[in-house]
Amino acid sequence: MIDAYTLEQCKKDKEIRQLKIKNLEHAIEQSEAMIAESKMDGEALTFLRKKVANSIQDLELLHLMNRPQ
Secondary structure, three states: OOOHHHHHHHHHOHHHHHHHHHHHHHHHHHHHHHHHHOOOOHHHHHHHHHHHHHHHHHHHHHHHHHOOO
């Protein structure tokens, strides 16, 4: 989840929001690749999948902020 300070900064500054979106997209992509190629145990994979799901929710929130009011 995005912390309150980062969320506030993303609301105020479109450049920060765009950078956060780009970083989240990259992190999700890399995490999904790790999951696909992984030989991790089930617990570690579950943890990583939860992190990806949270990142996707954060990404959706940031994209909603980009929509015109």
